[in-house]
Amino acid sequence: MEDSKRKYTFKILMLGDSGVGKTCLLQRFLENRYTDNSESTVGIDFRLHTHKLSGHLVDLQLWDTAGEERFRSVGTTYYRGAHGIILVYDTTKRETFNNIDSWLLDIQRHAAEGVNIMIVGNKCDALGQRQVSQQTAAVFAAQLHVPFFEASAKSDLNVQDIFTNMSVMIYNRLIAPRILDSMADSSVVTTRTSPSLTSSVRVKANPA
Ligand code: GDP
Ligand code: MG
Numbered sequence: 001m002e003d004s005k006r007k008y009t010f011k012i013l014m015l016g017d018s019g020v021g022k023t024c025l026l027q028r029f030l031e032n033r034y035t036d037n038s039e040s041t042v043g044i045d046f047r048l049h050t051h052k053l054s055g056h057l058v059d060l061q062l063w064d065t066a067g068e069e070r071f072r073s074v075g076t077t078y079y080r081g082a083h084g085i086i087l088v089y090d091t092t093k094r095e096t097f098n099n100i101d102s103w104l105l106d107i108q109r110h111a112a113e114g115v116n117i118m119i120v121g122n123k124c125d126a127l128g129q130r131q132v133s134q135q136t137a138a139v140f141a142a143q144l145h146v147p148f149f150e151a152s153a154k155s156d157l158n159v160q161d162i163f164t165n166m167s168v169m170i171y172n173r174l175i176a177p178r179i180l181d182s183m184a185d186s187s188v189v190t191t192r193t194s195p196s197l198t199s200s201v202r203v204k205a206n207p208a
Contacts (some may be wrong), residue, residue, distance in 0.1 A: 002065075007057040007116050010170045011081050012163075015103055016061065016088035017096040018070045021122035024153035025088065026064055030165050034154050049163070060167060072102060079110040083174065084118070084166045089137075091150065092129040093119040097137065104144075116169040118147045120162055125152040 028034055030047055032121040046063040063082075068074050087103055089096040100119065107117065119141045121132060134150055141148030147165060151158040 007059065008171075008175060009059040009061055010083045010167060011061045011063065012084040012086060012166055012170075013078065013082050014065060014088065015085050015107070016069065016120075017072070017090070017099050018067065020088045020090040020093070020096050021153050022069075022086075022088050023064055025086075025120070025122060025151065025159055025162070026062055027160045028153040028156055030062070032156070034156075041148060042070070051164075051167070053167060054176075056175070057104065058167060059169070060123045060163065062163075072099065073084075073106055076110045079112075082111055082115055083170045084116040085111060086118050086120055086162060088120045088122050089132070091124050091132050091137075094131040094202075097121070097132045100140075114173065116166060116173060117144075118149070118162065118166055118169070119144075121148070121150045122153060124150040124157065125155040 014026060016022055022036060026047070030049055046061045049060040049062060051058055051060070063078065065074055085107060087100060087107075089100055091097075093116070104117075107145070108114065119137065121134070121137050124130075124134075137150070138148055149158045149162050149165070151162060153159060
């Protein structure tokens with residue numbers, strides 16, 4: 001198949017403490033709506049969002065937790081095949097920011113090497129209740145070389161940007177290098193696996 005016609009699937013996980021707004025962020029992104037009492041996501045594995053990136057159709061397979069993050073661990077299967085992880089904390093709850101370290105450990109243990117990570121401070125609309133400054137979080141994220149956004153599912157701040165940015169990051173890591181290589185290589189990207197950059201880039205002589 002011609003490369004421009006290929007459809008890619010990126011598996012993206014929502015992660016972070018219970019109550020930080022993971023489900024609300026997804027609901028805002030997928031349905032452009034917000035409810036103060038979001039329903040539980042029990043029974044739903046993932047939801048799809050299709051968009052176009054550099055002329056390619058990209059399916060974002062968005063995975064939400066079903067509440068098991070209350071125990072600060074979501075199990076190894078959740079991480080399987082993930083290309084990107086959106087790590088969310090609550091700007092009005094310091095504890096959820098402090099717990100990012102333990103989520104990062106979990107990611108290190110269970111996710112594929114090179115997985116794209118992004119840190120998101122949600123509920124930044126709640127001005128009077130802020131417990132984590134933007135500066136503190138920005139410095140923390142910069143030290144980790146991880147992109148950082150403050151967002152609000154409630155007032156629809158940065159929500160689209162979070163998912164677009166994640167998508168572009170994954171695209172740049174996994175797909176863009178292959179396109180450079182594709183004229184000389186007919187093999188197709190299989191997004192079911194978690195290919196690393198090194199395994200995806202092969203230098204072959206152009207047969208033409
Ligand atoms: P999850 O456990 O991480 O999935 O968190 P939820 O998405 O269920 O959100 C928990 C609660 O936080 C919601 O019921 C809302 O009341 C509140 N919430 C979520 N997002 C926002 C936001 O952007 N701003 C404010 N002020 N509250 C939010
Ligand atoms: Mg939830």
